[in-house]
Amino acid sequence: ETGVTQSPTHLIKTRGQQVTLRCSSQSGHNTVSWYQQALGQGPQFIFQYYREEENGRGNFPPRFSGLQFPNYSSELNVNALELDDSALYLCASSPGPFLDYEQYFGPGTRLTVT
Amino acid sequence: EDQVTQSPEALRLQEGESSSLNCSYTVSGLRGLFWYRQDPGKGPEFLFTLYSAGEEKEKERLKATLTKKESFLHITAPKPEDSATYLCAVSPKDQTGANNLFFGTGTRLTVIP
Numbered sequence: 001e002t003g004v005t006q007s008p009t010h011l012i013k014t015r016g017q018q019v020t021l022r023c024s025s026q027s028g029h030n031t032v033s034w035y036q037q038a039l040g041q042g043p044q045f046i047f048q049y050y051r052e053e054e055n056g057r058g059n060f061p062p063r064f065s066g067l068q069f070p071n072y073s074s075e076l077n078v079n080a081l082e083l084d085d086s087a088l089y090l091c092a093s094s095p096g097p098f099l100d101y102e103q104y105f106g107p108g109t110r111l112t113v114t
Numbered sequence: 115e116d117q118v119t120q121s122p123e124a125l126r127l128q129e130g131e132s133s134s135l136n137c138s139y140t141v142s143g144l145r146g147l148f149w150y151r152q153d154p155g156k157g158p159e160f161l162f163t164l165y166s167a168g169e170e171k172e173k174e175r176l177k178a179t180l181t182k183k184e185s186f187l188h189i190t191a192p193k194p195e196d197s198a199t200y201l202c203a204v205s206p207k208d209q210t211g212a213n214n215l216f217f218g219t220g221t222r223l224t225v226i227p
Binding site: 099 | 155158160163201214215219220
């Protein structure tokens with residue numbers, strides 16, 4: 001059984017650019033959530049996708065958007081990058097969008113915005 | 115406003131020296147409280163979910179408890195491999211998305227051999 005994978009591992013972008021981060025869910029999982037973790041902080045919920053539909057969103061502006069594909073893999077897109085977007089972006093998958101399903105986190109993508 | 119506060123920020127223990135980590139929370143209504151472990155350079159690893167006051171769960175040297183305002187993670191006779199950052203998170207009832215979790219900043223635990 002393959003765990004949650006994310007690509008790329010590290011990324012450096014310039015302020016104002018756009019970035020796409022990718023996540024492959026664990027086999028059999030139809031729910032993906034994305035989190036932003038700044039250095040020394042806990043993760044912050046960005047949004048959750050269930051069967052290709054967004055079904056929950058945290059306090060992030062619209063320039064953070066996502067997609068989930070029929071194979072349940074997912075993308076996080078961030079437009080007009082700002083310096084404060086520098087963080088570790090974590091993807092987590094679960095067998096369903098319910099609280100009693102354990103989330104499995106990937107290793108994250110470290111984004112640096114200069 | 116939903117809020118999670120963890121203490122202490124950092125904790126150093128001798129191997130075998132038991133202790134507790136604290137997570138205080140303020141939410142409009144609690145769907146669940148979670149404990150995760152995070153090793154450097156890795157994503158969080160799920161430990162426990164607690165749903166209601168009085169609930170307790172155990173796993174190896176770890177035991178999590180929940181009251182109406184806080185949760186404790188008790189570590190009994192820790193080993194060096196227990197060294198990690200322990201994160202507490204809550205899922206508030208007034209937020210959309212079951213995985214809409216509010217995390218604390220974590221307690222960084224170091225266990226010295």
